[in-house]
Amino acid sequence: MTAPLHETHSAGPGRRLPDTQQGMRRRNLARVMHTVRAEGPLSRAAVASRIGLTRAAVSTLVDELVRTGLLEELGPERPGRVGRPGSALAVSGHGPAGVGAEVGVDHLAACVVDLRGQVRARAVHRGTNRGRSPEPVARELTALIRQVVAEAERQDLWAAGLSVAVPGLIARDGRTVVRAPNLDWNDTDLGALLPPGLPLTVDNEANFGGLAELWLGEDTPRDFLHVSAEIGIGAAVVVDGRLLRGTRGFAGELGHVPVEPDGPACPCGGRGCLEQYAGEEAVLRAAGLEPGEGRVGLLATRAAAGDEEVRRALRDAGKALGVALTGAVNLLDPRSVVLGGALSALAPWLLPSLQAELASRTAGAACPVSVSRLGPEGPLLGAAHAVVRSVLDDPASVAEHA
Amino acid sequence: MTAPLHETHSAGPGRRLPDTQQGMRRRNLARVMHTVRAEGPLSRAAVASRIGLTRAAVSTLVDELVRTGLLEELGPERPGRVGRPGSALAVSGHGPAGVGAEVGVDHLAACVVDLRGQVRARAVHRGTNRGRSPEPVARELTALIRQVVAEAERQDLWAAGLSVAVPGLIARDGRTVVRAPNLDWNDTDLGALLPPGLPLTVDNEANFGGLAELWLGEDTPRDFLHVSAEIGIGAAVVVDGRLLRGTRGFAGELGHVPVEPDGPACPCGGRGCLEQYAGEEAVLRAAGLEPGEGRVGLLATRAAAGDEEVRRALRDAGKALGVALTGAVNLLDPRSVVLGGALSALAPWLLPSLQAELASRTAGAACPVSVSRLGPEGPLLGAAHAVVRSVLDDPASVAEHA
Numbered sequence: 001m002t003a004p005l006h007e008t009h010s011a012g013p014g015r016r017l018p019d020t021q022q023g024m025r026r027r028n029l030a031r032v033m034h035t036v037r038a039e040g041p042l043s044r045a046a047v048a049s050r051i052g053l054t055r056a057a058v059s060t061l062v063d064e065l066v067r068t069g070l071l072e073e074l075g076p077e078r079p080g081r082v083g084r085p086g087s088a089l090a091v092s093g094h095g096p097a098g099v100g101a102e103v104g105v106d107h108l109a110a111c112v113v114d115l116r117g118q119v120r121a122r123a124v125h126r127g128t129n130r131g132r133s134p135e136p137v138a139r140e141l142t143a144l145i146r147q148v149v150a151e152a153e154r155q156d157l158w159a160a161g162l163s164v165a166v167p168g169l170i171a172r173d174g175r176t177v178v179r180a181p182n183l184d185w186n187d188t189d190l191g192a193l194l195p196p197g198l199p200l201t202v203d204n205e206a207n208f209g210g211l212a213e214l215w216l217g218e219d220t221p222r223d224f225l226h227v228s229a230e231i232g233i234g235a236a237v238v239v240d241g242r243l244l245r246g247t248r249g250f251a252g253e254l255g256h257v258p259v260e261p262d263g264p265a266c267p268c269g270g271r272g273c274l275e276q277y278a279g280e281e282a283v284l285r286a287a288g289l290e291p292g293e294g295r296v297g298l299l300a301t302r303a304a305a306g307d308e309e310v311r312r313a314l315r316d317a318g319k320a321l322g323v324a325l326t327g328a329v330n331l332l333d334p335r336s337v338v339l340g341g342a343l344s345a346l347a348p349w350l351l352p353s354l355q356a357e358l359a360s361r362t363a364g365a366a367c368p369v370s371v372s373r374l375g376p377e378g379p380l381l382g383a384a385h386a387v388v389r390s391v392l393d394d395p396a397s398v399a400e401h402a
Numbered sequence: 403m404t405a406p407l408h409e410t411h412s413a414g415p416g417r418r419l420p421d422t423q424q425g426m427r428r429r430n431l432a433r434v435m436h437t438v439r440a441e442g443p444l445s446r447a448a449v450a451s452r453i454g455l456t457r458a459a460v461s462t463l464v465d466e467l468v469r470t471g472l473l474e475e476l477g478p479e480r481p482g483r484v485g486r487p488g489s490a491l492a493v494s495g496h497g498p499a500g501v502g503a504e505v506g507v508d509h510l511a512a513c514v515v516d517l518r519g520q521v522r523a524r525a526v527h528r529g530t531n532r533g534r535s536p537e538p539v540a541r542e543l544t545a546l547i548r549q550v551v552a553e554a555e556r557q558d559l560w561a562a563g564l565s566v567a568v569p570g571l572i573a574r575d576g577r578t579v580v581r582a583p584n585l586d587w588n589d590t591d592l593g594a595l596l597p598p599g600l601p602l603t604v605d606n607e608a609n610f611g612g613l614a615e616l617w618l619g620e621d622t623p624r625d626f627l628h629v630s631a632e633i634g635i636g637a638a639v640v641v642d643g644r645l646l647r648g649t650r651g652f653a654g655e656l657g658h659v660p661v662e663p664d665g666p667a668c669p670c671g672g673r674g675c676l677e678q679y680a681g682e683e684a685v686l687r688a689a690g691l692e693p694g695e696g697r698v699g700l701l702a703t704r705a706a707a708g709d710e711e712v713r714r715a716l717r718d719a720g721k722a723l724g725v726a727l728t729g730a731v732n733l734l735d736p737r738s739v740v741l742g743g744a745l746s747a748l749a750p751w752l753l754p755s756l757q758a759e760l761a762s763r764t765a766g767a768a769c770p771v772s773v774s775r776l777g778p779e780g781p782l783l784g785a786a787h788a789v790v791r792s793v794l795d796d797p798a799s800v801a802e803h804a
Contacts, residue, residue, distance in 0.1 A: 223649045237733065244641060246735020247625045257729035258763065261662060270728065270763035326672065327659035327729045331639065333648020361660065361672035 028053065029395045032061050033070060037392060041074050041088035062089060069095030070115065070395050091115045096160035096398050097152055098387025101145055102205065102380040103137060103166045105130055105182045105231050106293050110144040112152040113384035115391060121151035128293060131184050138193030145195055160391050160398055161199040163383035164190065165208040167230045172249040174201045181267060182231040201386065205379040206252055207243055209340050210236020212374055212382030221335035225328055227254060228341030231280045237332060255279060257324040277320030286313035296342045303349045314349035321350065322357025329367045340372035347371040430455065431797045434463050435472060439794060443476055443490035464491060471497030472517065472797050493517045498562035498800050499554055500789025503547055504607065504782045505539060505568045507532055507584045507633050508695050512546040514554040515786035517793060523553035530695060533586050540595035547597055562793050562800055563601040565785035567610040569632045574651040576603045583669060584633040603788065607781040608654055609645055611742050612638020614776055614784030623737035627730055629656060630743030633682045639734060657681060659726040679722030688715035698744045705751045716751035723752065724759025731769045742774035749773040
């Protein structure tokens with residue numbers, strides 16, 4: 001059987017549950033949650049009118065959501081009105097929460113986000129992971145995860161699931177790192193090395209960055225290409241509000257789109273791949289700098305100070321990004337391209353040549369390019385929010401686990 | 403509001419209808435139709451057990467489908483069995499049918515396909531349409547459409563809708579040709595020039611070619627990239643059984659993916675686009691031949707006869723296709739690439755260099771490339787089948803119109 005190319009945990013309230021009365025009840029629970037989250041605080045009557053169900057049906061659904069700690073009642077609303085006052089409903093700031101974690105080349109991080117979308121605990125550990133074996137890295141990450149979960153529990157929250165962002169290709173099983181060249185990890189079952197007992201999803205950092213942009217970005221359309229960098233260059237293809245994953249889970253490998261067919265050899269086996277022109281190491285080399293930690297900050301500082309060699313290196317990288325993005329825009333016809341991750345810090349020097357290249361090659365139909373406000377926090381936030389979304393999309397799943 | 407990037411008429415039995423009792427009834431009608439189509443002839447009891455509804459519920463649905471001419475009863479099945487014999491159900495070979503039409507650069511065509519998928523009428527008109535204005539072309543196409551519809555009506559069929567394949571960019575309204583460079587049509591409301599009274603969809607020929615491959619191909623996966631050529635080079639991106647359309651309807655423009663960033667100028671405004679290396683005119687030029695009608699056949703004949711100049715031109719075109727497809731495979735991670743349209747006739751000479759290029763650039767993870775058996779018939783068949791699928795996916799829509 002062919003696995004679907006689309007993400008499920010981003011499917012939103014329209015997510016496909018079984019077409020039965022039970023499935024309809026679960027979908028309606030999700031509709032109540034999403035409505036209160038988007039427009040709350042709301043009375044039961046207001047929820048009922050918004051989703052087109054009877055007040056009685058909505059009350060039954062709300063009672064279940066309050067009982068399982070997903071909604072809370074704020075007390076009587078508008079006491080001056082005639083009749084029995086309705087109690088305003090809001091998404092709970094206690095109860096289930098999402099745990100996000102990130103394995104970066106230069107850092108580890110973990111955070112907890114509640115159902116309202118607030119970050120309630122966060123921990124970061126700096127230090128290179130390049131060339132380290134997965135076991136000690138996973139041990140340190142587990143310690144960070146335990147730390148933020150303990151901090152969340154002190155605030156009356158509990159972990160409904162864990163999502164981990166990794167800079168590499170992740171198998172469709174959502175736990176195996178197939179290849180992470182900048183960590184030098186191959187075919188690693190990361191799931192086996194992380195805390196047991198929590199529903200787990202491991203995914204590519206560019207995918208979580210793209211989902212963060214979809215869920216948290218300002219005026220982000222539902223169809224866009226999110227380009228990010230963490231040493232390598234990755235992309236997330238979001239189509240109609242869902243992440244395109246590819247048959248093996250490898251979609252969005254923008255870094256290995258050929259830019260010059262006879263260009264320099266790339267470790268992927270190709271030649272002239274985008275990473276050979278716009279990857280962190282290529283840009284550092286072109287700017288006459290050594291690779292190492294915190295180099296993106298150094299590039300930004302030097303470029304801001306007017307260093308012509310650095311500026312030229314970034315201009316050339318922007319041009320190469322423009323060529324690769326021309327191909328991607330022609331294939332996907334997205335509404336916009338968003339630069340995130342490390343690229344957002346370098347955008348002032350990448351964007352002019354990138355946009356000029358894209359505009360000259362897509363005459364009259366250039367795709368707008370913008371810069372993410374989430375910056376390097378995107379993947380970590382996206383991971384935690386992925387868990388939160390899965391709770392909002394199927395509140396009954398939490399009730400069953402609670 | 404953002405338009406969804408996905409096709410609706412290819413959504414299959416899972417197509418999203420309103421989440422009400424009425425919507426559920428319509429979905430169940432579609433499930434009955436798809437089940438009988440895939441596995442029929444079947445008794446009512448067999449349909450009921452396959453879709454998990456009661457025999458009584460299925461009987462009500464079947465009665466409606468028989469009444470509106472979508473299913474027919476073949477008479478008692480297995481007369482030797484105990485009890486009242488069940489009547490075997492089959493998809494009707496009469497009643498509603500799909501009309502497909504095609505505006506090619508060198509021809510016009512129309513056909514009628516019944517709900518069983520059989521071509522019941524077909525007409526082709528050869529002659530170049532390059533540089534002709536849309537009105538006379540649409541008049542000739544209308545005459546062909548009227549001819550096949552009349553022929554179908556004599557066989558007790560009626561036209562449920564019309565889909566038209568055009569080699570160009572089509573707006574999301576499904577009727578406006580935004581740009582068809584090889585016809586020299588721009589911003590043409592083709593819908594206004596075609597026979598009124600039939601539900602109409604105009605779409606890109608590569609899209610219909612890809613859908614034909616999805617619906618009619620042998621062992622076609624649900625995730626693939628279909629590459630076709632009709633003077634230009636287009637592609638259809640099929641993800642989880644649905645066509646990726648792009649925000650403006652322009653997705654799949656593989657012909658304008660850059661292959662050599664500083665290559666020759668392309669009429670699209672870009673430089674070094676794939677069409678400059680693998681488009682029909684570029685290949686003819688490289689082979690030392692003049693452009694004109696039937697040139698693909700001439701290329702195939704000469705290549706088969708061992709003409710080294712033609713073979714080299716096709717080898718180079720295959721290499722350029724391999725570079726562009728490397729980018730597409732990295733971005734989309736499809737299960738396979740299928741060469742269709744005019745490319746299928748040239749595949750023996752394109753494939754070796756194409757596959758070598760793709761394999762060398764996607765080390766160890768090369769995507770399989772196959773050749774469509776539908777050849778140049780794909781877009782026309784895809785157009786007619788698109789109408790048939792829309793009937794199967796929502797049989798109630800036809801009942802309402804009948």
